[in-house]
Amino acid sequence: MSRLMIYGATGYTARLATGYAKATGLDPLLAGRDAAALAGLNGETRAFTLDDQAAMDAALSGVTVLLNCAGPFLRTAEPLMRAAIRNGVHYLDIAAELDSYRLAEKLDEEAAARGVMLLPGSGGSVAMLGCLAARAIETVSEPARIRIALMVSGAMSRGSAISAAENVTVDLLVRADGALVPSNTTALHEFDFGSGLAASFPLTLPDLITIWRETQVRNITTFVHVAGDAFPGGDLSALPDGPTEAERAANRYAAVAEVTAADGTVTLHRLETVNGYTFTSMAAAEAARRVLAGETRPGFQTPAGLFGSGFAETIADTSISSIPNRPTPPPPQDPRV
Secondary structure (H helix, E strand, O other): OOOEEEEOOOOHHHHHHHHHHHHOOOOOEEEEOOHHHHOOOOOOEEEOOOOOHHHHHHHOOOOOEEEEOOOOHHHHHHHHHHHHHHHOOEEEEOOOOHHHHHHHHHHHHHHHHOOOEEEOOOOOHHHHHHHHHHHHOOOOOOEEEEEEEEEEEOOOOHHHHHHHHHOOOOOOEEEEOOEEEEOOOOOOEEEEOOOOEEEEEEOOOOHHHHHHHHHOOOOEEEEEEEEOOOOOOOOHHHOOOOOOHHHHHHOOEEEEEEEEEOOOOEEEEEEEEOOHHHHHHHHHHHHHHHHHOOOOOOEEOOHHHHHOOOOHHHOOOOEEEEEOOOOOOOOOOOOOO
16 A cells, blocks of 8 residues: 655654645654654654664655655755665655755666656745746747746744754855856845835755756746745744744745746746745645655656646645736936937
């Protein structure tokens, strides 16, 4: 019988994903490294650490799909991806860290040879932005450049904050002429997330890999606009477990894709959705359900590539729409005229 395992099951996002998975009729195995902590969860549990290959292999017995929710993914993605490949288990995660996607690229052929799918970013911003980019280029005959920006709103969970702090990418990277290269351009760019133009800063996101992989647009830059206290400081271990349901409801996310065609024409599309934690957990649970139902392709895949550009819009209150391009301002008048 097909079975889903959620690793890192005691974490904030994993608990949300578990709830959504159960609501769709799944009965996931709940796994992690701490048997005592797992004992407090409602469901069948399996405890193992990631430095014990034999224990990992034994725990994956009878598992068809592994959803990794345990960050920092810098520590967990590689041992779990390799374990999934060894045991013929499809691997999903919710990583927003570039290294996880570079690893999936590296293991692509090995996974494909074993008939295993690697689907990092099955929920979260990678699913959002991938679907948005795919939708945005559908009406552009020769897309030459994509600028894509995510608006992050509301507080982070303790685990996300710690993971982000440990995985700060010092180098700013962009996709230029098809290659992933460093950039020294730190100029802000304005996007309309639904309440007027807002300055966004360039940031290295894994979408530089995933959007390129699915669209083959040769020039991609990723941006983030932070609303409120989305990136906390101080003692991160003292943060709350995660935002409350009311806090999530009050802080929706949005994203904008700006596509420039070869002739210079610019088109804009906007995604509007629920809070990032709600979207991530729901999308990951839905992706796991669909993979269990047989929607798979061997090797490294992306949510938009596997499920189509409409995948994000199947998650809660999510919509993607075209928006008018802002008009070019007229040239300044000569004061002598």
